[in-house]
Amino acid sequence: MSGLAAHLPALQVVVPLFAAPLCLLAGRAGLAWLIVFVASCLATATAAGLAYQTFQHGTLSYPLGGWAAPWGIEYVVDTANAFILLLVSAISTVVLMYAPASVDREIRQGRRHLFYCMFALCLTGLLGIAITGDAFNVFVFLEISSLSSYALIALGGHRKALTASFQYLVMGTIGATFFLIGVGLLYMMTGTLNMADLQARIPAIQDSRPVLAAFAFITVGLALKAALFPLHLWLPNAYAYAPNVVSAFIAATATKVSLYVLLRFTFTIFGAKFAFLDLPLHWVLLVPAVIAMFAGSFSAIFQRDVKRMLAYSSVAQIGYIVLGIALSSAAGVAAALIHIFNHGLMKAALFCALGCIFHRIGSVRLEAMAGLGREMPWTMAALVAGGFSLLGVPLTAGFISKWYLIEAAFEAGLWWLVVLVVLSSMLAVVYVWRLLEALYFKPVPEGRAAVAEAPLSMLLPTLLLAAANIYFGLDTRLPVEMAQSAATILIREQIW
Amino acid sequence: MLREILAHYNYWIVIVLMMTGFYIVVSRGNLVKKLVGLNIFQTSVFLLYISMGKVAGGSAPILDPDIKVYANPLPHVLILTAIVVGVATTALGLALVVRIREAYGTIEEDELDLMDDEA
Structure with a gap:
């Protein structure tokens, strides 16, 4: 590899990072949008290039600034994180296509270029x-993404966005x-921060108390970031009151990235033997995951605000992903990764469709949305595709996730888990049905003027995401093959 | 036994500060006090990193033929980054508190919850 191709790992991060101050300098919304959009397109191309390179040459290592690991910071790209990079950058690009019309409606003039600056960060x-x-x-980037998302959420139109953002900031x-405490304890014991180096040094001292404490702190910290039940309290309000563009982007990507870090630490750095055989991580993850599946779906049923409904549904879907992780087998981790990908697609499609509705009627409450099915047929088609995918109806991406998850549970001999997955999906039927009922079978509320279809610049990206939900339900090669190969890379020691 | 406990006094300070901060975040209803608690919580972690880099009798890490033993500078550098992050978090949190005060007229959590439930 030579020239630019050798520096793709650095460019992956540097290009969007540079877009942020340029937005600030641009000062105008249109120009700022263009800068972020180009940066995001470049990031997607970079991620695709990196995925191709890992496919060709295996794991890539890039010493940042030429400082060799383990002293310098090393960027490592393998199939597992190439998969995540591809998901994040692709969703960001589609959401940005959708953004201008939505941002013009929801964010005050003079703040729009700042919005794009935060988005880039x-x-x-x-x-x-x-x-x-x-x-x-990881900690530094975690805080960069978190601080910018607190600001993005606070830009929501309702004053509750402010309290939601504050709550998210504290948690x-x-x-x-x-x-950070966990990483500090690990550094204290091993004298290194490089992940590969940590992986080599931990086994010798894995029974010492600081390492056990580090593992606990890291797992709980990441579970908080990933909104695993019962640490999900920040999520419903944050998603419900954020601007629609932000809900679509964050719901599809932010918690997923934390789950990826959890996978990396659990399976690669600490190792499955330590986490699942020496320590009871299996139960520590399984029980909250199952409760999340039911409690999330159950709370979603009672929401009248559809964005809040989808936010609670996210809590349940994170439960499914963590369930895959808790199975601790290659099949389980692959199922978790497949669902990370598919859930990103479905939540992006659904939140974008809701953004279209908000753009036209200024509300996403069930009673306000009554009878919209006839007036905004294309938006509704996207909403239905996303909703079916959420349920796991065959021929949608959601079905593929559930299929692999159930297969992994069977492989682990946990048939009762299969029953629970199916039962909790039934709960999802209830809330998706409530949504469809309002859209198609309820009369139009009195006094609502005729509603036009959403503008094309919003509709097309929404339909693109909805189509992706169906496409990846039919042609499953990309997510399934990447997830399966990623699972074998992540799990450095098989325990089953 | 007592010697061992006293020898690790830096960790005791860290733990006490950490729990104090955490308790303030959970128990106080005033949003500014919550941020103060969050700050104390973060500061305890800064101390954890800084004290772990100290080598007994070590000097500052300056290249000089007279200096043989020096403290590990890496945790100190790391924590500079974390301090910046902490400052940014506090600034953002306080900015949000100002906005909340403008929008609601109060920064007490129970009153905010009441107003949110009514809406």
């Missing part, structure tokens, strides 16, 4: 978390600080 943070091979660097900071 959030993207930088998420990509950085995924690509870095240095434990402390997010506690989560990140827990992670």
Whole structure:
């Protein structure tokens, strides 16, 4: 590899990072949008290039600034994080296509270029978390993405956005600080921050108390960031009151990246033997995951605000992903990764469709949305595709996730888990049905003027995401093959 | 036994500060006090890193033929980054508190919850 291709790992993070101050200098919304959009397109191309390179040459290592690991910060790209990078940057690009019309409607003039600046920083943070091979660097990028997402959420139109953002700030900071404590304890014991180096040095001292404490702090901190039940309290309000563009982007990517870090630490750095055989991580993750599946779906049923409904559904879906991780087999981790990808697609499609509705009627409450099915047929088609995918109806991406998850549970001999997955999906039927009922079978509320279809610039990206939900339900090669090969890379020691 | 406990006094300070900060975050309803608690919580972690880099009798890490033993500078550098992050978090948190005060007229959590439930 030569020239630019050799520096793709650095460019993956540097390009969006540079876009942020340029937005600030641009000062105008249109120009700022163009800068972030180009940066995001470049990031997607970079991620695709990196995925191709890992496919060709295996794991890539990039010493940042020429300082060799383990002293310098090393960026490591393998199939696992190339998969995450691809998801984050692709979702960001599609959401940005959708953004201008939505941002013009929801964010006050004079703040729009700042919005794009924060968006670029959030993207930088998420990509950085995924690509870095240095434990402390994860913390830095985690905070870059978190701080920018607190600001993005606070830009929501309703005043509750402010309290939601503050709550997220407090809980997010506690989560990140827990992670920092864990990394500090590991450094104390091993004298290194490089992930590969940590992996080599931990087994010798894994029974010492600081290492056990570090593992606990890191797991809890990341679970907080990933909104695993019962640490999900920040999530519903944050998603419900954020601007629609932000809900779509963060719901599809932010918690997923934290789950990826959890996978990396659990399976690669500490090792499955330590986490699942010496320590009871299996139950520690399984029980909250199952409760999340039910409690999230159950709370979603009672929401009248559809954004809040989808936010609670996210809590349940994170439960499914963590369930895959808790199975601790290659099949389980692959199922978790497949669902990370598919859930990103479905939540992005659904939140974008809701953004279209908000753009036209200024509300996403069930009663306000009554009878919209006839007036906004294309938006509704996207909403239905996303909703079916959420349920796991065959021929949608959601079905593929559930299929692999159930297969992994069977392989582990946990048939009762299969029953629980199916039962909790039934709960999802209830809330998705309530949504469809309102859209198609309820009369139009009195006094609502005729509603036009959403503008094309918003509709097309929404339909693109909805189509992706169906496409990846039919042609499953990309997510399934990448997830399966990623699972074998992540798990350094098989325990089953 | 007592010697061992006293020898690790830096960790005791860290733990006490950490729990104090955490308790303030959970128990106080005033948003500014919550941020103060969050700051104390973060500061305890800074101390954990800084004290772990100290080598007994070590000097500052300056290249000089007279200096044989020096403290590990890496945790100190790391924590500079974390301090910056902490400052940014506090600034953002306080900015949010100002906005909340403008929008609601109060920064007490129970009153905010009441107003949110009514809406």
